[in-house]
Amino acid sequence: MKKLITALAFASLACTTALQAQAADPKTELAEKIVKLRQGPEMDQLTSQLAGSATQDLIANWAPRLQNNVPKAKQQKASEALNAELKKYADDTQQLISKQVAKVSKDVLVPAYAERFTLEELQQIAAFFESPAIKKYQTTAPELGNMFIQKLIDASRADVITRAKKFDDAAVKIVGETAAPKAGGPAKK
Template sequence: MKKLLTALLVAGCTFSAASQAQTADPKLEWAVKVVALQQADLDGIVGQLVGTAAQDIVAGWAPRFDSAVPKARQAKATEEFNTELAKFSADANKIITSKVGQVNSEALVPAYMERFSLDELKQLAAFFESPVIKKYKAATPELVDVFLKKLVASTQPDVLARVKQFDVAASKIVGSAPAAPAAKPQPQKK
């Protein structure tokens, strides 16, 4: 799918430029190439946008959900809510993804052309195509996982102690007994 989007982006930008004029700026081809070489990163941004929108929905509905749904029905309602949230996320992903090529052509490619010389665009393309950058991008998820596991392990006791302090302070403010301790977050398995 990503290769198809990249091919469509390159074809769309190239066709658009070719239809505008035969003597188009020579930087256009290289700007299109640089944007296409970053398509995986752009796809990640789309995922982040969808995730943020889903988080906003959950944040808005959580208080209403907790107060309006009887305890006996919460498990079933949670399942239904999560199903609808997954549908929303899939739809939002399609909506945003459908605009990526257009926004690349109308905004990102011209921005690269404006900010970089032809030689710099060629250098950027060479950089993104280099084997070491490809290896770096392939290794990044694993490297982030290694970092996060160590960071969680080294900070978890202090963070959990701070959660307890917060619970005591919040209980005084709200006027109730502290909530049960939060479950310890488990490291994600890959």
């Protein structure tokens, strides 16, 4: 009986050691570390953009309905109510997407990093993302990106408006100047 208990104890120890060895794969550990280091303001911005894109789809669907189904006198109030609901939707959607980041990162990115990079490369990448300069960059990159985008929009606005006017002029020649039919209404021939 004592030999059986000893044998079971050794077998259990061997299994535990094997599992720890699998879990302690240095490449996987470094890949997990890199994925965690990559999370931050840029990932927050990505989840915000994804939620914003989903919100834009709703706006495109419901804006014409607001115009066509709600009397003009009530459109302002209805618009405010829809905007409040859109904000709730956008916030909820961003949270739902954010909750999936860790799981998808672990399922997709960790194995991809471990497969594509050597241990030495993973160590270098981890050191890179741990450096104070990169941490500062990750913190300020969204703000700098927004500044750049705003200045780019400002700098190109006049040219884009001019080009839109040219498009409108060409479209009038092709389609004519009649008002567009209301969404959902029959088109005139």
